[in-house]
Amino acid sequence: METARVNEFRETVESLNAKTGTPDRNKIYQWLGALLMCAGVIIAFIAYFVAGAQNSGDLAVDNIKHNEHIVLAICGISVTVAGAALFLKSSITRFLRFWLIRSIYENRSREE
Numbered sequence: 001m002e003t004a005r006v007n008e009f010r011e012t013v014e015s016l017n018a019k020t021g022t023p024d025r026n027k028i029y030q031w032l033g034a035l036l037m038c039a040g041v042i043i044a045f046i047a048y049f050v051a052g053a054q055n056s057g058d059l060a061v062d063n064i065k066h067n068e069h070i071v072l073a074i075c076g077i078s079v080t081v082a083g084a085a086l087f088l089k090s091s092i093t094r095f096l097r098f099w100l101i102r103s104i105y106e107n108r109s110r111e112e
Contacts, residue, residue: 009102012108026094027090029087030090030091033083033088033089034083036082037083038083040079040080040083041076041080044074047069047070050069051065
């Protein structure tokens with residue numbers, strides 16, 4: 001019963017000839033967002049641990065290097081946030097595209 005309904009839904013979606021955009025591009029953006037999230041977290045942790053390991057004996061030099069690594073950690077967090085936004089945008093776009101097609105299908109089946 002459910003298989004027949006799913007097959008009917010697929011056939012109806014194909015017959016709509018609705019332009020669905022480029023799902024390949026959304027998948028690329030989704031993977032890129034996930035990659036940026038991971039890379040940003042890795043950069044932030046590496047910069048944080050390197051900043052904590054600074055100890056040359058000269059306090060002025062250590063403070064300068066420490067501040068440089070803190071800035072790098074903040075940039076890593078920024079990359080993570082940008083990647084999360086890109087990932088979320090792509091995921092929501094894919095979901096809403098499916099939801100809209102499903103809604104159109106249900107409305108047309110009610111009219112018949």
